[in-house]
Amino acid sequence: MNPTNPVRQDLAGRIALVAGATRGAGRAIAVELGALGATVYVTGRTTRDKVSEVGRTTETIEETAELVTAAGGEGVAVPTDHLEADQVLALAERIDRERGRLDVLVNDIWGGEHLVEFGKKMWETELAHGMRMLELGVKSHIITSSCVLPLLVRHEGGLVVEITDGTAESNKGFRANFYYDLAKNAPIRMASNLAHDLADVGGTAVSVTPGFLRSEQMLDHFGVTEANWRDAIAKEPSFAIAESPVYVGRAVAHLAADPARARWSGRSLSSGQLAAEYGFTDADGSRPDAWGYLSRVMNGETDVSADDYR
Template sequence: MDLPLRDHVAVVAGATRGCGRAIAVELGALGATVFAAGRSTRERRSALDRPETIEGTAERVSSAGGRGIPVRCDFLRQEDITALRDEVAARTGGHLDVLVDDVWGGDPLIEWDGPFWEQDLERAVHVWRNGLETHLRTVHTLLPLLVSRAGGLLVEVTDGVADGNSGSLVYDQVKCGVRRLASGLAEQLPAHAATSVAVTPGFLRSEAMLDHFGVAENGWRDAIRTDPHFVLSETPRYLGRGVTALAADPDRSRWNGQVVTSHALADCYDLTDVDGSRPDWPRWMREVVATGTDPSEIDVSSYR
């Protein structure tokens, strides 16, 4: 079996669920050793109080063909991130090939209605800390390992590709900040033969989103009755496969500084989602969502 990442070490920050878990597992499928870092363990759940755990992610990594190592880490606690760095260094001889920065956990705190100045400021600050301070602390602490030898890859996971208006000022600020973090580091990392990329999924069919709609993965289409645009949703593994292909690409530096969609990665590396389709959420956004077109009038197959 060809395992191009057999000798690679990866840290996935925010590996408990969603894109972080999927990226970790797909890296494992190509043979990588993956440190699955996050707050939720079998002994203690995070404030999100969800059932997914870092141990569960690590076991999936190992089952896929890699080596999964769970490390509990609250990325707002510098001592936790420092301990993570030290454990990675001790176990690997001091190097790191791939750093995936997917910390978030802010969804329950977002206020979507009303003007910003009438919203709860402390909740907004908490969102900012969860979604941006965590990323700053993570890269500051772990990049010294990544640049210790040539070829490192930093992947910042965001939402969207450009400035826009999602309906929440603080959500947009955080996600734009993550993109700017990736692009800023793209100016510095090439001097150390490393690459910095921001990636974004489309309409993500994460564990939390499925729960939001009250459906399971095997019945996800039932949620289309609630949100017709969910017909173009994608599993987290779609982005996971794209990021893994990027990590295994010897010419990955060509992506440096870009904000890349899951569809763009799938198109470039000839990948599909788990159902064999290739959802093109960016095109759906341009041609259906932005124009107010009724999804029921669209040939969905032409967008998958």
């Protein structure tokens, strides 16, 4: 350790569960919690021996756990399908048996990008695809909270973070597909409702959204890497405001380490908003305000520059 830049251990002794930590925001959140000294249980369906319906073999929960440990925490990979209540109950029982407590639950379960057909009306979307999106983005979150919260509420001060796409403000309009809109608005309401239920046991619940996320899947979609991601701006101009998963990872880690985080309970928050509050930056030193920028773009403004929001 560099004595001039000591490792922060704000979350030493704290136990976190990041549900849906195989890649993207979930992986980055787990790593940043680990960087603050937390023990982080990471779950997902893709392991070194098995691939989920997403079909990606390049990211696994075992790798995420190793990254958490390398960052300074302790990563524990537990293969879990969060649509199977018995598996989630077994996960909660394992955490209880091994640690005796849970301080942070991050619900980042999704994996439905391959099902979204933007531009199609509700009745033109295959019903099975639409219902699967709701299972992945809504039902899985409900099952996880129902099974895990009895452990979390044993100790005052627990934190629940619902990861979604968009804020309550940005999602007032239609989110491009009937089922996707429901799947991404539901976690916002879940956080608000859980804040109500957690209030008298000293718990906090929030929803958090990244901006335009440069996830592994998004980079592959545009045929770029993290090193040359700006090349994708020619295909998608709004990608100029894109942020790395590190940004939302740091947002959740700062929330978890904030002793006064209850002031946020029930709120719909963004990585950019939390960066302005806590003073952190993205991995490249920038501080993107994606939703500020995108709100103007979606409003039809043509003279707005992403540079003014970084």
